Amino acid sequence: MRVYFPATLTMLTTLQSTGEFTPVSGTGFALTPALRESFLSGDDEELAEVAMREAARASLRLLAADSSQLPVRRVVVAADVSDATLRPDLDVAVVRVAGPIPRTSIASVHVDGADAEPAVRTAVEVIDAADLGDEDAELAVGDVEDFDLAWYATQELPFLLELL
Known part of the structure; x- marks a missing residue:
């Protein structure tokens, strides 16, 4: 299952140095059966984009607690995991995983560009x-969602x- 994990640039720095990504509370967002049922239409690609947007929004919450000197940008880590537990009691797209995600399971990283920083900074303050x-x-918060995350x-x- 492809899971989108909210992150920060600080967390990416840790991933780079350790080779593992540790999602906060093991929480991620995915195209779950509950997410699929909550939409009247949309293919898998469109619904996966919904899960990714939820992870990007959750990244704002992580940024609110991040005291690093790195730029203020939303980050989403996309990984393929086999042990995700569905958590529809929390939200229709929420899943939880146990333990860190090895770098080999990470499919891509998505990060805001520098042009989004003022909007991200404002959104972090009011999330x-x-x-x-x-x-x-x-x-x-809607203003920052107008910016697309770059794929890496x-x-x-x-x-x-x-x-950076």
Whole structure:
């Protein structure tokens, strides 16, 4: 199953140095049966994009707790895992995995470009308010969702981190 894990650039730095990715609480997002049932239409590619957007939004929450000096950008790590546990009690796309993900299971990494940083910074500041229904905060989070994440192969990770 392809799982999209929210992450930060700090977590990518750790992945680069250790060869493993450890998702926070083992939480990721995937095209689950519950996600498929919640949409009237859409093929697997479109629904997987929904799961990835959920992971990107969760990345904002991780960034709110990240005190590193790295640029403020959303990060999603896409990995193929076989032991994901469905968690529809948390949300229709949520899955949990146990333990770290080896680099060999990571399919790609998705990261905001530098042009998204001002919008990401604003969204990070208001993500909690958006989750609580604040309309202005939700609009700010929506603004960052207008930016597409860039796709990187795992072999490109050292170059991506070097260029930050």
